[in-house]
Amino acid sequence: MLKERVINETVPIQKIYDEEIMKAHFSSETLPSVPLVYKIQPGSNQARKNLTPTLPSSSSFDIPDAYQSTNSDETFLIYDKLVSCKKRVLIFASPK
Numbered sequence: 001m002l003k004e005r006v007i008n009e010t011v012p013i014q015k016i017y018d019e020e021i022m023k024a025h026f027s028s029e030t031l032p033s034v035p036l037v038y039k040i041q042p043g044s045n046q047a048r049k050n051l052t053p054t055l056p057s058s059s060s061f062d063i064p065d066a067y068q069s070t071n072s073d074e075t076f077l078i079y080d081k082l083v084s085c086k087k088r089v090l091i092f093a094s095p096k
Contacts, residue, residue, distance in 0.1 A: 002016065002017065002020050003047055005020070006047055006048050007047050007048060007051060009071075010071065013045065013048070058086075059082065059086055059087060059088035060082075060088075063077060063080070063090075070094050074094055074095055075094075076092055076093070076094055077090065077091075077092055078091045078092065078093050079091035
């Protein structure tokens with residue numbers, strides 16, 4: 001469940017880990033044996049990194065749908081215009 005959330009959510013990995021530990025309702029005897037997040041984070045970081053698009057080498061690229069709206073499906077990409085053959089203006093903002 002932890003790896004799935006790291007891959008599918010943009011929430012910081014530490015926060016996801018803390019939430020999952022709280023949901024597990026470990027006993028006070030078991031809790032000390034739970035691995036610390038820094039021991040599992042390298043694998044989590046790699047899983048998330050594998051899903052992140054590579055940086056483009058030119059201004060001509062498509063912006064994936066996942067980057068055009070917020071997690072609550074509000075518009076995030078407000079403005080996208082090619083102003084010359086090598087310059088592009090992107091404005092990202094949310095209502096909040």
